[in-house]
Amino acid sequence: MTDCLFCKIVAGEVPADIVAQTEETVAFRDIAPQAPTHVLVVPRAHHEDVGALASAEPALLGRLFAAAADVARIEGLDGGYRLLTNTGRDAGQTVSHVHVHVLGGRPLGALA
Numbered sequence: 001m002t003d004c005l006f007c008k009i010v011a012g013e014v015p016a017d018i019v020a021q022t023e024e025t026v027a028f029r030d031i032a033p034q035a036p037t038h039v040l041v042v043p044r045a046h047h048e049d050v051g052a053l054a055s056a057e058p059a060l061l062g063r064l065f066a067a068a069a070d071v072a073r074i075e076g077l078d079g080g081y082r083l084l085t086n087t088g089r090d091a092g093q094t095v096s097h098v099h100v101h102v103l104g105g106r107p108l109g110a111l112a
Contacts, residue, residue: 006042006097020074024060025067027102035082036105037075041068047098049087068100077104 008014009028016028019039030038043064047053053061065083072081081104086093 004046004097005095006040006099007046010042010044020067020071022063022067024063027067027071030101034101035103035108037077037081037103039071039075039102041071041100041102042097048096049093050085050098051087053098064098064100068102071102072104075102075104077102080104080108082108 005014009016010026016026018026018028020027024045025041025043027039027041030040041064043053043060045057045060047056050061053064068083075081081102084101084103085098086101
């Protein structure tokens with residue numbers, strides 16, 4: 001997708017602080033972190049949201065979450081971390097390219 005910010009990051013057209021990458025995923029720091037560690041993990045292939053990815057490539061969805069767990073290990077989030085995906089505008093998804101937020105580095109508390 002030519003106008004997708006995350007596709008441009010994956011392609012190297014937009015700079016990002018890359019934390020990790022595989023043949024299928026790229027992980028980079030969020031530009032507006034909500035926790036001391038806030039990394040986004042995206043598939044290189046464009047899928048609008050988690051539902052679209054689950055329908056099109058369910059095995060890749062599993063590998064996306066495995067990559068997120070690897071990021072948590074790399075970032076030293078031994079005390080725990082939160083994985084979060086937003087699907088749709090009402091849930092707060094601002095970029096229509098499926099992504100997993102890896103949040104940690106402090107106690108996050110319960111979800112309200």
